[in-house]
Amino acid sequence: MAHEYSGQDSDSSDDIRPAFHIGQHDSTRFETVTNTQYGQILNSGFRFVTTPITTTHFQERIAELFDDSLLRANSQQNVGSRIDPIVTPITPKDTTLFPEVYTSGFVGYASPWIDLCSPNHIVASISRQVLNLEVDYANFCGVRSIIVPGPREDSVQAGSGRGIAQYARAIREALLLGTRVNLIIHLPMYREPGLEEKVAQLSISDNTPDKLQSAKEIDIFTSWDSWHVIRTSLENTPGTAFQGSTDEMTNQAGHPSLGRPHQELIHAYMRLKHTPYFLLCDVGPELQDEPAVEQTIDTSSASQFPTLEDAAVVTQPAKSDRRVRGHNAYLAYLRHLERLQEPYTELELNTLTNFQDWLQSPLQPLSDNLESVTYEVFEGDPVKYNQYETAIEEALREWSELKKPTSSPDAVVIAVAGSGRGPLVTRALQASETTGIPVKVWAVEKNPNAYVYLLRQNQTVWGGRVTVVKTDMRAWKGPLISPPDAPAVHGKVDILVSELLGSFGDNELSPECLDGIQHVLAPDHGISIPSSYTAHVSPISTPRLFADIKNRREQGGDVNAFNTPWVVRLFALDFVAARAPDHGRFQLAWEFEHPLSQATMDTVAARRSGGVVGGGGGSMAGGVGANDHNARECHLTFVCKSRGVIHGLAGYFEAVLYESQIEENEDGNKPMVELSILPDMIDRKSKDMVSWFPIFFPLKVSYSSPISPPYFLVGRRQPLYFPSDSELEVTMWRQTDDAKVWYEWMVEAYRWVSEMERIKVGGSDLCRSRDVACLM
Structure with missing residues (x-):
């Protein structure tokens, strides 16, 4: 059954979900939106809007410069020199973008008619100068992000990688001018016929995009090739926008709908710490310049528009921000997908999201003494300790069923090697209570500070049922079984429990540590967990x-x-x-x-x-x-x-x-x-x-x-x-x-x-x- 999606929010849940930052782009917009139009866009449910940096007047001026330069080049007799046209600075006639309170809420859109990849020096030079002027001016006005249309052909299609390399160099030069802006490269996910930029460039080569439509097969990685050249040329600076076809956003009834793979892709992207933005192109809203409308508009949120980096902060939009005034089917569908996002778990909100792609040096558990807060982080995972407790329970049950001898006359001897603050000790005691099998527990820990904590735990939590030993586990001689005044006699351990595993299993020296304490394990029937x-x-x-x-x-x-x-x-x-x-x-x-x-x-x-x-x-x-x-x-x-x-x-x-x-x-x-x-x-x-x-x-x-x-x-x-x-x-x-x-x-x-x-x-x-x- 076909559905239309309402922009209204359900008030039934206060769960915090990933927030969609959805913007609006109109490819036929040639001037900056007015205050009234900007307010209409915000009140329609969008969070930001694109704006052209320059006007058609600027384009016409550049076209005249281009034609004049071509004529001069064609008439030039000296082959040892070349025409180097100069693009003069932007004038008030060339732009309607000026510094305003709400300018930071705009995403600049560079002129799509320039051709940074052109093999013609005149075209390439003019295009590079235009981009530099626009980036520099938008940077001055306070625009935080600028979308630059990507190459229209990839190296495989063009038969040469020169254009992509030339494009990458131009972007790198523009970054030197845009000191406070993010440059976003606008590329199709793959070169699907119909997604080509329709705006005519300064010159059109023989390899026009029309030829792509006749190809029998589409190489879906040609766009990736271009992106890879660009990003490596820019020292792997992040910031690329990929375009998907809006034709894929409709079902048979004509209503917006994405297939399951696309939905899953969005769900995966929205769990990122640095979440992507969505940009709806040429799908409204219809803008008006009626004076009466201006009084109903709220543009106060414009100054709060975040940069792409700021979008990493996990925020939940207010219900009023997500309410669509003036129905837009595509926007409503994206808000529908937003509500389908799985809520953040408490662990994600407080810990995991902040650790995404954050490099940490591996622990040195033998040479370093860990702090209490580090132990506390480990102890915050109940799954691991539930599994350990289950393992100890199973070991105790089967010990009883197999009627194995014990190293103590009346109990199974358990040693927790590297006890830390004692979570495994607690689980060992609980496993004993669950199975009804008596145990004697020894807690072995080298960290002198953790040792003090273990002694206190034994007094206040474990009721004195645990023997705490401060030593490197490799130097421990085993449970002391002789009377206090007699010569020291050490016994064996039946079950040796440790949590020395690292991210690679052995990278925190679990093999070396367990080898060093193995001499205390009962030789015939002792069990190691793990x-x-x-x-x-x-x-x-x-x-x-x-x-x-x-x-x-x-x-x-x-x-x-x-x-x-x-x-x-x-x-x-x-x-x-x-x-x-x-x-x-x-x-x-x-x-x-x-x-x-x-x-x-x-x-x-x-x-x-x-x-x-x-x-x-x-x-x-x-x-x-x-x-x-x-x-x-x-x-x-x-x-x-x-x-x-x-x-x-x-x-x-x-x-x-x-x-x-x-x-x-x-x-x-x-x-x-x-x-x-x-x-x-x-x-x-x-x-x-x-x-x-x-x-x-x-x-x-x-x-x-x-x-x-x-x-x-x-x-x-x-x-x-x-x-x-x-x-x-x-x-x-x-x-x-x-x-x-x-x-x-x-x-x-x-x-x-x-x-x-x-x-x-x-x-x-x-x-x-x-x-x-x-x-x-």
Whole structure:
């Protein structure tokens, strides 16, 4: 059934949802809107409006200059010189835009008739000067954002990349003049026939857009190619507007309606910290200049119009702002979609949104003592601790059913290694109460400040049921079971519980820490929670993070910016790999299991005592190789159907907290209590868990300069480009020298040119985090 959408709001809910900032653009508008017209637009439900910066008088003046320059060029006999026309400054006849109270509520629209891509010097020069004059003048008037129409043809269509490079250079020059404005490049999402700019340019080449309509296939990535050239030329400065067809916004009955994929795309974009704007083109409202209307208009909100950066602030529009006066079907439909947005959760409002694409250095849990507020953030995730409590419950139940011996005569002995402020201790005690199985709990913590807190918790919350020990878990000798006056005798632990996992599973030295405390675990029947964990990677495109890291390196002086595995809540990204047989989008890098086998423990002890000569990375790096069993490496191949760029590797982990020892599923596998931050698994294994953000391994690509052999590497960093139908080969190492642990990684791009031949088309430098390694 066809529907028309009302602009009225439901008063039934006060839930806070993403706010849509919707603007209005009229391609036939040649003068700045009057106060009255601007008020009508605001009162119709729009939040902002575009305005031409110059008038038709200016266009006519430039056309005369263009014609005159062409005549002079055609009559010129000296081929060694060229005509260089000069565009004189803007005059009052050339514009109706002037500084006003409400000017900041306008989005300037640069003249669409200029041709920055033209191979003709006269056209290109005039176009560049016009853009500079308009940007400079709008900047003076107080306009905060300016839309610049993008190239009308892409490099593939034009047969040359010169025009796009020339366009990018012109934009970069304009940015030097627009010191207080955002420049927005207006590009179609892809070159769909019918979306071409209709305004005639100063000159029209033989490669007119009409030829595009006769093409049998549309390459949907040609616009992306242009955008990529422009953004990299501008040092990855964000700020691009993509246009979609309004024809796709109508259903069979002629009412506005978007398909499910478009709706999902909008929903995803509106969860961004920096939310996009919507711009409705040529869909009203009809404007009037009646004096009587002016008295009913409220333009007070004009001065409050936010910049694109300000739009990142999560705000909920007042109901009066979202009420449509004078029905506009497209605007009403977008407001309908706005009401369909999922409300922000409390966690999103207070924490998660602020962490989007925000780089954080990984924790150093062994070398640093964490502050209370850091522990508090961890403890704010109930999902993780519910899973841990479930794992402890299952372990206790099966312990009882299997009639396993205990390390204490009357209770199962549980040790929480790295207790922090004690959330896992609380969950262990609750699991005991739920199952009715008595336990003795030991809390082991090296942080002297957290130790004080644990002692207080034992007095006020746990009722003295916990024994608190201040020591590095690797130095703990186990539960003290001898009388106070007798020589010290230490017992064993039945269940060892820890939450030492990092974003990559092992990046906070969980393997090393659990190896160091394994000697206290009962050798025949002891259980480790977690029992295993795996690291996974996927190549991603994330221009925002790349620009941030590049700025840290070049402006902030952080020489290790490209060698640091950053913890970050990845949000504005694209997974470039396709789902292919035997080559998934997310692939397993390596795995760790606990407890270690006795043979491995014997080898470690022998190396520490000097009983083994040689070894792996540890011994060659100056150590004895006692931690070489925790070194890892992987070589993974990812299939990329479409061309693109890669800025780094996204890292994730999964963990098995406990695997049943007596039950089996219908498929013959044993039930498991798990944690996962893999995007395609988190909802199934640990839905809504937010304790861990992914880890990001950035890539650095240094290009060689062929000035004179031998070639040298240039320091300028760029992302790794790969063509369509490529394979990305990722090689990673987890390295150690017995004193610290670090990662090394690199990516190579290959393309098959025949059934038997594959060529390398690109590759990154070898990145290594040794200088920011995790200290043991």
